[in-house]
Amino acid sequence: MKKRDKILMKSETVISEKEIDLHRPETRSLRQRIKAIIDADIAGRFVVCVLLLVFFALLQTTVFARFRPFGAIPDLMLPLCLAVGMTERGRWGAIFGIAAAFVIESLGAATVSVLAVLYMLAGYLAGCLTVEMFRDTPATRAAYTLVACGLHMLTTLFVLYVTVEGIHFGDAMLKSVLPEFVASVVFAPIPHVVAWLALKGFHKPREEKVQ
Amino acid sequence: MKQFFQSKFFYVVTVIALLFCIVPTVLASMGVTFVLRDAVNGVLTPFQKFFNYAADAMDGFSGYFYRFDELVEENNQLREQVAELQTQIYDSTEREEMFAWMADFLEMKRVHTDYKMLAASVTGRESGNYSKALTIDVGSSAGVEINMPVVTSEGIVGRITEVGHNWSKVTTIVEPNSSVGAYVERTNDLGVCRGDFSLAADGLIRLNYLPGDSAAAVGDRILSSGYGSVYPRGLVIGYIDSVEVNAYTRSMTVQVRCAADYSDLSRVMVLTDYDITVVSASDLD
Numbered sequence A: 001m002k003k004r005d006k007i008l009m010k011s012e013t014v015i016s017e018k019e020i021d022l023h024r025p026e027t028r029s030l031r032q033r034i035k036a037i038i039d040a041d042i043a044g045r046f047v048v049c050v051l052l053l054v055f056f057a058l059l060q061t062t063v064f065a066r067f068r069p070f071g072a073i074p075d076l077m078l079p080l081c082l083a084v085g086m087t088e089r090g091r092w093g094a095i096f097g098i099a100a101a102f103v104i105e106s107l108g109a110a111t112v113s114v115l116a117v118l119y120m121l122a123g124y125l126a127g128c129l130t131v132e133m134f135r136d137t138p139a140t141r142a143a144y145t146l147v148a149c150g151l152h153m154l155t156t157l158f159v160l161y162v163t164v165e166g167i168h169f170g171d172a173m174l175k176s177v178l179p180e181f182v183a184s185v186v187f188a189p190i191p192h193v194v195a196w197l198a199l200k201g202f203h204k205p206r207e208e209k210v211q
Numbered sequence B: 001m002k003q004f005f006q007s008k009f010f011y012v013v014t015v016i017a018l019l020f021c022i023v024p025t026v027l028a029s030m031g032v033t034f035v036l037r038d039a040v041n042g043v044l045t046p047f048q049k050f051f052n053y054a055a056d057a058m059d060g061f062s063g064y065f066y067r068f069d070e071l072v073e074e075n076n077q078l079r080e081q082v083a084e085l086q087t088q089i090y091d092s093t094e095r096e097e098m099f100a101w102m103a104d105f106l107e108m109k110r111v112h113t114d115y116k117m118l119a120a121s122v123t124g125r126e127s128g129n130y131s132k133a134l135t136i137d138v139g140s141s142a143g144v145e146i147n148m149p150v151v152t153s154e155g156i157v158g159r160i161t162e163v164g165h166n167w168s169k170v171t172t173i174v175e176p177n178s179s180v181g182a183y184v185e186r187t188n189d190l191g192v193c194r195g196d197f198s199l200a201a202d203g204l205i206r207l208n209y210l211p212g213d214s215a216a217a218v219g220d221r222i223l224s225s226g227y228g229s230v231y232p233r234g235l236v237i238g239y240i241d242s243v244e245v246n247a248y249t250r251s252m253t254v255q256v257r258c259a260a261d262y263s264d265l266s267r268v269m270v271l272t273d274y275d276i277t278v279v280s281a282s283d284l285d
Helices: A003-010 A017-021 A030-037 A040-067 A077-088 A090-107 A115-132 A138-163 A169-187 A189-203 A206-210 B002-006 B008-029 B035-066 B068-079 B083-111
Strands: B116-125 B134-136 B149-151 B156-163 B168-172 B179-184 B190-194 B204-208 B221-224 B236-245 B252-258 B267-273
Touching: A040 A077, A040 A090, A040 A189, A040 B035, A040 B116, A077 A090, A077 A115, A077 A138, A077 A189, A090 A115, A090 B008, A090 B035, A115 A138, A115 B002, A115 B008, A138 A169, B002 B008, B035 B116, B035 B134, B083 B116, B083 B267, B134 B267, B179 B236, B204 B236
Parallel strands: none
Antiparallel strands: B116 B134, B116 B267, B134 B168, B149 B156, B149 B267, B156 B168, B179 B190, B179 B221, B190 B204, B204 B252, B221 B236, B236 B252
16 A cells, blocks of 8 residues: 555545645655655664764773783773674664774774774674674674684784784784783673663664553 | 575675674784774773773772772771871862872873873784784874884884774784883893783783893893884883893893883873984993
């Protein structure tokens, strides 16, 4: 049944042609179209994502940079990208990944920027795989985190080889790459849980939201 | 899975991600600050300060767990003190630290009258695990420029490598690619201190190019020689931690423990102006 017919059936009163036109995409004004796309729900998600991004970026570059658990700074942004991707799906994950990489590389003293591609892929694929292949469970989150942190190890190794002259593989692994992997994996549940708690409200069924 | 990589959206975000990798890297290598990066830092630096205060508080709190025995003893001693005095001590601790810090720098200023110094707080440390760089809360608005030395009362911290409006990045001397012209205070032997990746985590650097017959020994103080026009002469770099002499080549391998403690830096000074005095071996003799 077409939208126009539905509207006509819903109301017993006579509906003007102008009112029916409002429901036709081609007759909506630009403002109406933007309003339809950016509703309060999406704006809320956007704000929550920005707050998550800022909070974890600051946490990583201040508190964790000070304490260095396991001898390295855990990468909290990568599991956060996965969490956002899995909760909000691939497109959000990809965009969030690029933003996260830029913020963390700006706040940290990164001279070589490589994280944007890694985070973007992590967020995008986590979202796509959750929709198409595997359900969002703690096990899949753990698996994605391990794989993503593994890829991050390779990235760190690449940056070390590019930036540090005459570095030894053993040194790089023992002093930087492996501690970073362990710290990132151990602390990954924090961004996963926080992001899930922060965003789950946007995924309630409509009836629950109304109540 | 294949269809994930064939959407128009994926191509667009991949291009954007690549741009976000390439543009900041190229600009950083040219010593130019990326406008967006400047904006992000400008907005978030005040929040970083707040998080650093929180980290300080947590550091004090976590000490109750890993220094338990020491604290029990200290607690017994504190019980003997009058409650009123305790309150006064707590209130004045922070003030005393600040006075001590300023007194150290006043002493430095008294010795080096040519130095113009700018106080700064460390607001952030490196986000990855491949550099020992710091972020401080002063930038071009306060007159900070690239290559200005950053010091504490203990010694050299590093130099400014990137400047934003209200923030700057400091590359420390333990960074693998950094080097400082140096000399051994006791023997006047000239050398070059270089960061080494395998030593950086322990706060150590290498002192290279010392003469084969140098009498440098463990504990000797290493000062900057003024070579390179970045660091003024006479700043403390550190103390010799170990000396090894190769019996065949007679070359020396010297490790220097940096005087500044990078793990616990909260306040530093930027030397905005000073007289450059380059010293040669003959001058030292």
